[in-house]
Amino acid sequence: MSAELTAARAAPAQCAEAGVSESRSNSSVDGRDLLFEDDTKFNDAYTWANRQWYQRTGALSRVKIAPDHATAINDVEWRDWSQNNNSLGTWKNNRGIDHIYFNTRRLSRAPFNTRDARRAVAVHELGHALGLCHKSDRVLSVMWAGQPRRHPLQAPTEVDKANYGRLWD
Incomplete structure (x- = not known):
């Protein structure tokens, strides 16, 4: 691992795209809750x-992620779609209910038809729903715009936790 990656691990990282910043208002979170509904064949991934x-205590406990229920409206829906593009998944911020889409066309074919690849996509897109932006590939983050084909990151790194903490503290 390079010295740049090691040094950047514990500190929040800036957004990779110019003019983009992380924001609570650019998330699916309603207050401190992110309620979801699902209709996807990739249940393990979401x-x-x-x-x-989401953890009940600790660094990732500030936003509760839970299924919607009879007395609440969901904030985000997990869905499948089939697109003929390079996207593995996407988060769409809409008026009302946001969506996280898995691109079944890409995730059903090698090299992305693995449990690890689908999990990496789900973790990345849920990061967007929490208000996080793409990160430079100079820092270790699940929020890279392009995950490696082999050994994709499947859990928030220290950088991701630092950015989440900065946004949701």
Whole structure:
């Protein structure tokens, strides 16, 4: 691992795209809750992502991620779509209910048809729903715009936790 990656681990990282910043208003979070509904064949992936980004105590406990219920409206829906592009997944901020889409066309074919690849996509897109932006590949982050094909990151790194903390403290 390079010295640049090691040195940047504990500090928040800036957004990789010029003019973009992390913001609570650019998230799916309603107050301190992110309620979801799902209709995807990749149940393991979104379940994994929810567990990685929400803990009952500790650094990732500030936003509660939970299924919606009878007396609440969901904030985000996990969905499948089939797009003929390079996207593995995407988060769409809409009026009302936001969406996280898995691109089934790409995630059903090698090299992305693995549990690890689907989990990496879900963790990354849920990071966007929490208000996080893309990070430079000079820092270790699940929020890289392009994950490595081999050994994709499947859990928030120290950089991601620092950015989450800065946004949600």
